[in-house]
Every structure is written in C-alpha cells, then in structure tokens.
Amino acid sequence: MFKDRKAWFSQSVPRRFCDMWMSEGGIITDWTTADYIFSKDASHPDTHRLYESLDYSKNRLTVFHASYLSACEKNRNKVAVSVGHFVLPPSSVQKEVKAAVGSFIWEKEDNQSTKQL
Amino acid sequence: KTPASVNKYKNFRCSGCVTGVRALNSRNFSQILRSCQYKCERHMVLLEAEDRYKKNILKTYVIRQRITLTPVKKSFISKGK
Ligand SMILES: [Zn+2]
Numbered sequence: 001m002f003k004d005r006k007a008w009f010s011q012s013v014p015r016r017f018c019d020m021w022m023s024e025g026g027i028i029t030d031w032t033t034a035d036y037i038f039s040k041d042a043s044h045p046d047t048h049r050l051y052e053s054l055d056y057s058k059n060r061l062t063v064f065h066a067s068y069l070s071a072c073e074k075n076r077n078k079v080a081v082s083v084g085h086f087v088l089p090p091s092s093v094q095k096e097v098k099a100a101v102g103s104f105i106w107e108k109e110d111n112q113s114t115k116q117l
Numbered sequence: 118k119t120p121a122s123v124n125k126y127k128n129f130r131c132s133g134c135v136t137g138v139r140a141l142n143s144r145n146f147s148q149i150l151r152s153c154q155y156k157c158e159r160h161m162v163l164l165e166a167e168d169r170y171k172k173n174i175l176k177t178y179v180i181r182q183r184i185t186l187t188p189v190k191k192s193f194i195s196k197g198k
Contacts, residue, residue, distance in 0.1 A: 059148060082135065082136075083138045085134065092170060097166055
C-alpha cells in the first residue's frame, strides 16, 4: 500500500502505525526528506517545531493525523480514504477551524477508537 | 438557501478532498489546495486560518533575522577598531 513511500512519524504516534507503514512497504526517514509527515498531537514538541519551520510557512509541509492510517486499515479494499481530510494543523488553527465548521474527521476517529477500547 | 442546496454544498468535494494518496503528500498538499479554484468549506476555512498562522511565523523570522544580524555588525565594527 505504501511501497517506497518515505514517512516521518512524531513520537506522539503509536508504534503500531510505524510498523504498519513498514509492513506495507513504506520507509521511515527524518522529517526533512519525508514525503508524508504524521503526528497525533500538534502540541508535541517534535510536531510543534515543524509548524515553526520555513517549510511549513512556505507551503511545503503539511502534517497529517496518524489516524489516517487506522482509517486505511479499516477501509481496506473499499473506497480509498481521503488523506486530505486528515490534515493536522497547529492547535490555534484547529480551534479556528472547529469554531467555523465543526470537529475534524480524526477527532471522530479518535473517539471511535476509544469507544472500541 | 434551501435545505437541498445547503446539503449539496456540504457534500461538495474539492481537490483537497478527492486527490488520492498516490498523488498527494505532505509536500504538495498545500499547493494542490491552493490551485483548486472551488474549495469545499472545510478546506477553505483551513487554508485561511493556516495562512494567518504562517504570516505570523514569517514575521517572527524577519524580526529574528534583524536581531541576529545587528550584533554581528557591531562586533565586526569593534574588531575593526
Ligand atoms: Zn475539500
């Protein structure tokens, strides 16, 4: 599924997502060379640092929420999950977006998975 | 707006929504969204909020650069003396 794709994972992402990425043929690398950047917590220092980078402010970096990967897991063989709905912006941006158009898709995912547990 | 048109608008999917993971990644997502003429409500709000955040980051970069440049100049002058 992720053959030869380079990803970086924040420390906030559970280990099993990194394992899943690799088992699907993906490669794990540092954030400067990764094509996919995953985090679960915008305020984690390793993720917050990215929002202050020039790459981010010059529109060359988007952080995706790691629950995209669990959505992929669940939807296997079904219609592809849209990664564009799993953008994880800085906390202050999250607040603005939530106030205007409601919760993020990954908040629902998070709730579902906690309910399942 | 009639309920039907509201519904239509809510279900509207832009490039940010439909571009698959094979064509989209952390490096090009912002550009894909920017080049999409008709964005869905969620992606439009996200882009606007992000732009305000990014503007502030760039501002602090410029200020930081000025601060770090000034002492370098001074020390250069005093060495010259
Ligand atoms: Zn959209």
